[in-house]
Amino acid sequence: FQRTIALMNQKGGVGKTTTAVNLAAGVAALGRRVLLVDMDPQGHASLHLGHEQGQGQGSVYDVLMDPGTPIGRVARVVRPNLTLLPGETDMAGVESDLAGAPDRLTRLRSALQSAREQFDFVLIDCPPSLGLLTLNALAAVREVLIPMQAHFLALQGLGKLLETVGLVNQSINKELGVSGVVLCAHDGVTSHAREVVADIEQFFASARGGEGACRFARVYRPAVRRNIKLAECPSFGKHIFEYAPWCPGAMDYRALAEVLVAEQDMM
Amino acid sequence: FQRTIALMNQKGGVGKTTTAVNLAAGVAALGRRVLLVDMDPQGHASLHLGHEQGQGQGSVYDVLMDPGTPIGRVARVVRPNLTLLPGETDMAGVESDLAGAPDRLTRLRSALQSAREQFDFVLIDCPPSLGLLTLNALAAVREVLIPMQAHFLALQGLGKLLETVGLVNQSINKELGVSGVVLCAHDGVTSHAREVVADIEQFFASARGGEGACRFARVYRPAVRRNIKLAECPSFGKHIFEYAPWCPGAMDYRALAEVLVAEQDMM
Numbered sequence: 001f002q003r004t005i006a007l008m009n010q011k012g013g014v015g016k017t018t019t020a021v022n023l024a025a026g027v028a029a030l031g032r033r034v035l036l037v038d039m040d041p042q043g044h045a046s047l048h049l050g051h052e053q054g055q056g057q058g059s060v061y062d063v064l065m066d067p068g069t070p071i072g073r074v075a076r077v078v079r080p081n082l083t084l085l086p087g088e089t090d091m092a093g094v095e096s097d098l099a100g101a102p103d104r105l106t107r108l109r110s111a112l113q114s115a116r117e118q119f120d121f122v123l124i125d126c127p128p129s130l131g132l133l134t135l136n137a138l139a140a141v142r143e144v145l146i147p148m149q150a151h152f153l154a155l156q157g158l159g160k161l162l163e164t165v166g167l168v169n170q171s172i173n174k175e176l177g178v179s180g181v182v183l184c185a186h187d188g189v190t191s192h193a194r195e196v197v198a199d200i201e202q203f204f205a206s207a208r209g210g211e212g213a214c215r216f217a218r219v220y221r222p223a224v225r226r227n228i229k230l231a232e233c234p235s236f237g238k239h240i241f242e243y244a245p246w247c248p249g250a251m252d253y254r255a256l257a258e259v260l261v262a263e264q265d266m267m
Numbered sequence: 268f269q270r271t272i273a274l275m276n277q278k279g280g281v282g283k284t285t286t287a288v289n290l291a292a293g294v295a296a297l298g299r300r301v302l303l304v305d306m307d308p309q310g311h312a313s314l315h316l317g318h319e320q321g322q323g324q325g326s327v328y329d330v331l332m333d334p335g336t337p338i339g340r341v342a343r344v345v346r347p348n349l350t351l352l353p354g355e356t357d358m359a360g361v362e363s364d365l366a367g368a369p370d371r372l373t374r375l376r377s378a379l380q381s382a383r384e385q386f387d388f389v390l391i392d393c394p395p396s397l398g399l400l401t402l403n404a405l406a407a408v409r410e411v412l413i414p415m416q417a418h419f420l421a422l423q424g425l426g427k428l429l430e431t432v433g434l435v436n437q438s439i440n441k442e443l444g445v446s447g448v449v450l451c452a453h454d455g456v457t458s459h460a461r462e463v464v465a466d467i468e469q470f471f472a473s474a475r476g477g478e479g480a481c482r483f484a485r486v487y488r489p490a491v492r493r494n495i496k497l498a499e500c501p502s503f504g505k506h507i508f509e510y511a512p513w514c515p516g517a518m519d520y521r522a523l524a525e526v527l528v529a530e531q532d533m534m
């Protein structure tokens with residue numbers, strides 16, 4: 001059963017890219033075939049894996065401009081079991097480039113159709129906004145994972161995020177749902193963090209049995225602890241498992257990858 | 268000599284609001300009259316100080332729609348020496364609301380003219396983008412302070428940020444310059460952080476004596492250490508000095524406030 005997951009949060013700097021890259025790498029290491037789509041014009045997920053922009057190779061931009069482009073032509077195998085569809089600065093102009101195109105929200109979805117057989121997981125790293133790029137990701141997947149930090153101000157953005165998921169779910173993607181939250185850079189010791197997590201879990205509990213996009217959502221465990229190694233490895237173009245495979249950050253993302261794979265076996 | 272400072276960084280979650288609020292409070296506590304402008308539709312700076320949106324009171328939005336609005340009518344004194352011009356969700360639509368208005372970049376500047384006599388410091392908390400709201404802030408101030416974290420991926424956005432400041436400086440605000448960087452949530456122990464800081468300092472050193480917007484820029488000291496208290500106090504509507512006045516976060520922001528005030532005495 002192919003799992004297609006958007007890592008989204010319109011708030012910046014919360015851990016979307018770190019989570020997308022390290023979950024992709026962790027799941028690939030467990031033998032599943034993974035496609036990682038870098039939907040951010042900043043191209044951080046691509047940078048994180050050592051990919052260099054601007055060398056005339058393909059990117060998500062080509063696929064958005066022409067959804068008939070075969071994924072194989074623009075994506076590249078960057079690690080065993082791990083294929084990257086790179087992000088690129090040009091994507092920043094996509095709102096105007098696609099303005100007026102009736103299918104501008106479903107271009108990525110069309111393009112990924114041909115990849116259904118080739119990959120067990122499709123993970124999409126979203127930019128920090130609720131614009132056209134993120135909406136293309138939401139239209140193309142069944143699941144949303146929300147990387148976030150357990151801080152008071154982080155909770156403030158959650159309402160708007162879930163509203164957007166709900167809108168996409170009702171209008172163009174009835175299969176879309178929130179699978180849950182990944183806690184990033186987590187400091188589990190402080191009561192503040194624990195209160196914020198309790199708030200999120202209570203909110204999800206009250207969604208159970210209802211009909212909203214959060215009715216199956218949960219807080220994923222383990223939380224990913226704050227660990228400087230996770231901030232260092234992008235500067236070497238490495239994911240955490242090739243940089244410091246037994247550091248706390250690697251242990252946490254490995255455990256989360258195992259959860260994602262185990263869930264897939266039951267789907 | 269009035270100091271007008273935009274806290275800007277298009278990258279999200281780097282510490283703009285935490286820095287804007289706690290520097291404003293720190294400088295006010297030293298006896299200077301401070302106006303804090305919340306330029307973010309998220310309204311986090313306002314929330315941080317206990318201000319509640321949507322109660323029919325004024326906000327930056329009124330001032331952008333009609334720069335003739337007296338600041339005193341929409342701003343409110345929230346602490347001794349500290350006046351807040353609140354942010355509000357309506358501001359998110361300002362790009363379209365002001366589309367085509369020839370003065371849409373200088374509305375905040377016009378509105379703040381009348382406040383020149385009333386305040387020693389004007390601090391503007393910017394949203395995580397380089398759009399119309401941030402451009403209004405850049406057009407209205409002489410100085411830019413860049414809150415950022417000493418991580419590899421954080422460096423990536425700096426080029427675009429400085430390019431934008433340079434463009435505003437050349438086109439609509441010849442007085443605009445980068446005063447420097449405030450290091451937020453800093454982990455001074457790791458070599459990674461120290462390498463990133465060294466990179467920034469080297470970059471600023473090479474700008475000295477030139478003619479660019481960074482020729483007077485420096486890395487402000489002290490760096491603000493990571494301290495959970497800084498993430499907790501917004502949930503109580505308090506700045507750090509009324510929440511935990513002797514915690515490391517308070518010590519660091521107090522020291523930075525003293526630097527800003529001492530600099531003013533020499534300007």
Ligand SMILES: Nc1ncnc2c1ncn2[C@@H]1O[C@H](COP(=O)(O)OP(=O)(O)OP(=O)(O)O)[C@@H](O)[C@H]1O
Nearest residue numbers: 012013014015016017018128185225226227231418
């Ligand atoms: N668990 C962690 N421990 C330490 N640092 C972390 C952790 N997770 C993320 N970081 C660092 O925090 C910063 C922000 O993370 P990241 O880039 O993954 O966030 P993002 O949500 O993708 O940001 P953006 O909104 O800009 O796309 C990066 O410098 C990253 O290396």
Ligand SMILES: Nc1ncnc2c1ncn2[C@@H]1O[C@H](COP(=O)(O)OP(=O)(O)OP(=O)(O)O)[C@@H](O)[C@H]1O
Nearest residue numbers: 151279280281282283284285395452492493494498
């Ligand atoms: N020194 C620090 N120690 C611990 N937590 C911090 C520190 N500085 C900021 N934070 C926390 O990090 C998060 C992001 O900070 P903040 O909201 O100030 O960033 P921002 O740049 O204003 O974000 P945005 O781009 O959304 O406006 C907040 O939850 C804040 O409480």
Ligand SMILES: [Mg+2]
Nearest residue numbers: 016017040044
């Ligand atoms: Mg990212």
Ligand SMILES: [Mg+2]
Nearest residue numbers: 283284307311
């Ligand atoms: Mg902010």
